[in-house]
Amino acid sequence: MSGLIFLILGFVFLIVGFLGEGGHAAALISWTSFVIVFGGTFGSLGTSFTLKQIKNIGRVLRVAFTRKSTDLVELIVYFNHVLDKAKKExxxxxxxxxxxxxxxxxxMKKGLQLVVDGVHPDYIRNMLEIESEMSFKRHKTYxxxxxxxxxxxxxxxxxxxxxxxxxxLGGLAKADMNALGASISAAFLATLYGLGSANLxxxxxxxxxxxxxxxxQLQKEIIIEALSLVQEKVSSTNLTDTLKSxxxxxxxxxxxxxxxENLNKEGADVA
Known part of the structure; x- marks a missing residue:
């Protein structure tokens, strides 16, 4: 959500700066420039990419602005819990x-289910690495x-x-000089729309x-390595030190x- 907020702020600062120079907000509106720039850009995308990919733009935007970053430290702490449970039960x-x-x-759910089902560690790693790589390639495409x-x-x-x-210029000979400046200004709005949309x-x-x-991809690499360590039933210290890298x-x-903190807590519980 923070990305969307900063995107809006970028446009707000741009407009505020324009108004501060004595401009009028209405002067920034031109539906013809909008159609040329965004219609032309959309047509170019439709030519370069498949219809299936174009249809997914909405979903991609939702992911871009709503997805939260995973706390990798908490992820590793969780796998310590999983390891402890697997060794005991x-x-x-x-x-x-x-x-x-x-x-x-x-x-992660898929990986844990494979562990529960007793699938060989090498098979799990290979399957999850392929899935991770394909997911990364899809993200790069979008x-x-x-x-x-x-x-x-x-x-x-x-x-x-x-x-x-x-x-x-085609109607310059018969042009009303009072309206000429407004017409030229409107023509340059297309350049503004193009540069503004590209950079903001x-x-x-x-x-x-x-x-x-x-x-x-980093999160998935940690999950893959953690699942292998859980299957090997290594020590908690080994798992933590390996994933810490x-x-x-x-x-x-x-x-x-x-x-x-967890070690002190376990020591207190034993006492």
Whole structure:
């Protein structure tokens, strides 16, 4: 949601700056420029990508602006809990983890179910790695759609401005000089729409999708490695130290703090 807020703020600052220079909000509205820029951009996307991919734009936008980042430290702490339960009660006990947690990530749920079913670790890793890679490729495809739109929109803006100037210059001999300035101004709105939409909408969304894809891939790599360690029934320290290597230094320090906190808690419970 924060991405949507900053996108709106970008447009607000742009308009406020324009009004601060003495402009009028109505001067920024031109339906013909809108049709040329966004219609041309949409046509270009339809030519470059399949109809199936175009239909998914709404879903992709919803993901881009509503998806929350996963707390990787909490994810590793959770797998410590899963490991402890598997060692004490066996893999079949993990069935309850799947049934009770309705909001569990589908990728992790699938992996845990395979562990419960007793599937060989190498098969689980191979299957989940393929699924992770294909998901990452899909995300890259949708990011490239918005990159393409970000490259096309400014060009469509120039096309719209040229078309407007052709119309203005074509009637220059009979033009009302009072209306000439307004006509030229309207022609340049197409360039504004193209540049504004590319740099405030299309390219930032493309970058956001790429970052979300990287975060999701890292999360899935941790899940895959964690499931393998759970199946091996390694020590809690081994699991934590192995998965900690996926984190940045700030999260590593946070994980160490949580691990010590859990150890102190277990010691207090025993006492």
């Amino acid at each position: 066996g893999f079949l006990s993990l069935e309850s983890e799947i049934e009770e947690n309705e909001n569990m990530d589908p990728f 990011a490239s759609m918005f990159e393409s739109a970000g490259g096309t929109a400014p060009t469509m803006g120039i096309v719209g401005t040229v078309l407007g100037l052709v119309h203005v 909408i299309f390219l930032p969304i493309a970058t956001r999708l790429k970052n979300l894809a990287k975060d999701e 996926f984190l940045d230094r700030k999260d590593q320090a946070k994980l160490d703090s949580r691990y010590l």
